[in-house]
Amino acid sequence: MQKNLGIISEPVSYCISKLKQRDSVVSKEGKNYYVESEDCIITINSSSFTIITAHKK
DSSP: OHHHHTOOSOHHHHHHHHHTSTTOEEEEETTEEEEEOSSEEEEEETTTOOEEEEEEO
16 A cells, blocks of 8 residues: 555555545445545445555545
């Protein structure tokens, strides 16, 4: 995830901070949640709430 997002900080903390932003949009498609933030899309498993992947827009 660090490579996909181009960050050097800890990726889980980074994703959590993106989830908490007011402008993030959460949608559910099939077995996954997709969180769209200002600059990235985070994919989360809906049953285990595990972060699967994250990519820049």
